[in-house]
Amino acid sequence: MALEIVRPVVGVDAGWDSVVARFNAFARRLAGGDVGRDLEIVPQYTLVHDICLQGSAYAASLYDRVEPLMSNWIRNDLVPRCRWGPILHAYVRMYREFALASKYMTAVFRYLDQHHVLREKLAPVTAVCLACFREHVHNALSGSVISAILEQLAEFRANAPVSFSVLSDAVHVFMSVADNGSVYYDDLEPVLLRSASSFYDSEFVNRLLSSGNASSYLHAVAAILSKELDNAKLWLPDDSVDRLRGLLHERLLAQTFSSLLGGSGFSQMLLEGNTRDIALVYDLYANDAACVEELATKYMDYVVAKGKQLDQRSEIVAKLIDLQSIELRRTVQTCFQNSIRFHRALHDAMETLLSMIPNGTLLVAQHLDAVLSRVTMTSEDEISAIVSIVSCLRLEKDFFAMQYRQGLASRLLRYHASTAVCSKSCSCFRDRLVISKFRSTFGWGYCHQMECMVSDAQEEPLRTRLGSAEVTARVITTGSWPRYSQEDDILPCRPILPALSALEGIYAQVTSGRRLRWVHSLGGAVLVGNCLRARPEISVSTPQAAILLQLNSADSIQIGSLPASTGASANLIKRALRLMCTGKLNILSKDPVQGYSVTDRIRVNTKFQAQSRRISIALAAETSGASPEADAETKKVVAEDRRHVVEAFIVRLLKRVKSMSMAELLSALATDAPVNCRPDPSTVPAIVDDLVSREYLHRDGANPSLLHYNAY
Secondary structure (H helix, E strand, O other): OOOOOOOOOOOHHHHHHHHHHHHHHHHHHHHOOOOOOHHHHHHHHHHHHHHHHOOHHHHHHHHHHHHHHHHHHHHHHHHHHHOOOOHHHHHHHHHHHHHHHHHHHHHHOHHHHHHHHHHHOOOOHHHHHHHHHHHHHHHHHHHHHHHHHHHHHHHHHOOOOOOHHHHHHHHHHHHHOOOOOHHHHHHHHHHHHHHHHHHOOHHHHHHHHHOOOHHHHHHHHHHHHHHHHHHHOOOOOHHHHHHHHHHHHHHHOHHHHHHHHHOOHHHHHHHHOOHHHHHHHHHHHOOOHHHHHHHHHHHHHHHHHHHHOOOOOOOHHHHHHHHHHHHHHHHHHOOOOOOHHHHHHHHHHHHHHHHOOOOHHHHHHHHHHHHHOOOOOOOHHHHHHHHHHHOOOOOOHHHHHHHHHHHHHHHHHHOOOOOOOHHHOHHHHHHHHHHHHHHHHHOHHHHHHHHHHHHHHHOOOEEEEEOOEEEEEOOOOEOOEOOOOHHHOOOOOHHHHHHHHHHHHHHHHHOOOOOOOOOHHHOEEEEEOOOOOOOOEEEEEHHHHHHHHHOOOOOEEEHHHHHHHHOOOHHHHHHHHHHHHOOOOOOEEEEOOOOOOOOOEEEEOOOOOOOOOEEEOOOOOOOOOOOHHHHHHHHHHHHHHHHHHHHHHHHHHHHHHOEEEHHHHHHHHHHHOOHHHOOOHHHHHHHHHHHHHOOOEEEOOOOOOEEEEOOO
């Protein structure tokens, strides 16, 4: 047996009279400040629900009566009762009471909204209420409200106290009287922006400019922007604050940029080192791309001009590194807030300065070699600064890599000949640190050969004994290490020839089928100075050891006879003697002391007193740059490596596009090839002919200038 619930029929008029009575009671409580409880809404919701269930005609009748009810209440009760006091307060007070009444009506007619309104595609009850508020309150008072807001802003700009909470409430009402805030964006925001534009007009700007110099103007503008924007954030939407910021920037900064900083204004700030003003300039113009670009160009010109003033006769690379470090810390990081654009400007300036220095790449390599060869510890910051300078060698990074590998070979094999495992040496640790920074900056391919050199040096060396002395040999891999000519090598010392034969036998037991060649000029030795006080252990290179060992059988030796007896070149002899005859480790004395000539004679300096048990004397670096022959050989190797890169680029390009004309290929090489490997256009036809002969490419039969990729 089923129970059937019979709902009583509720007449529209009777039901509506009950709804109106309840709403009037709610309005009276609202006027007295008591909005009641949510439970009082439930009977009215049930009543509307029952009426709507009786048919769509009943629901439509209810819906049609909502708008007159709200209009009568607003017109006859809300407006007369709340329209007292300042217009802004009255406007906000009306909306607050209306918002509570609208919330009440929405709750009562929720069932009507969820069914009849959706089915008939009508405006929700909330929208109907808002339309009533716009018609009877907002449209009548908006002009007076906007005028009151402008009066408050005028008082604020006159430094009078202003209540921004009331302004914030008024803006909230403008945003709320339309679902998408269109009333605010169409009626109020343009007026506010016009007010700011008229206040900060050209007359205001000229008056501010005439009151002081560029620095005082910028500080005044910064104060104005801070005051305007900080207070705007209290009562305006974020997008309005952004538009106000853009308007003030255009009026106060962008239009005055040329007269303030476009000439020599910003350059003068840089010359004076006024970091406070420089930081302020960047802070004000940071969001203006055109102004930032011009500031970065002026900063680059300033760094270049400052670098040109450096004395290029001595330690120019160290001075450039100091200049870059100072500018990086003082200006780019502090004043320009680590802006990428100003990092690039500093980088471009250093590129320009290095390109103006003769043999700049070689000098950078020699400076790094000198730093890594020092006995004292080198900080990571100093190494990072040098790597940063190396990154400024725009077209000569591969040439620098060749020079660095030559110095790396000397440090790994010559200066640490007495170290059992290279990784234990301080210099090897610093070289690995440098290589790791090269890898993170330039990529794995740039430092692959350097890493192979370090790996070879970390391998356990071959050992044998020759009487009381131990002779070790390191095996290095051809291809990773620099190329060495046998003509430049020195003659091995006669006493160690049996040890070399023994080491060759040991290596033959390890591997066979490989050609073994000795490079004596890269070796080193530890000698005991029995003829010196305290008998120190002296770590020297092989050329230095060959010279010292000859003093065992002679009191003095003429320098001119050393090339013939050692097999070393005259330049290498001079470099080997330089640090042994001068400085703090002058274990040899030269007669005469001043100058250098092949007729001078050298002998043991018996007055030398070592400060430690073991001393290390390095082979002096080249002072006048590499010899023309060595320089030409290095450039030849670099050119060959670059040719391989260009060939690989052409083959990959043709493999992707299948066909390309010679003109298109030249254009692609000029724009897409690696920067340091872009070839001279005159050499490209020869490279293409070589690739055609090796059957990577072939020419079109009808059009020889059209190239095709050979797909196998």
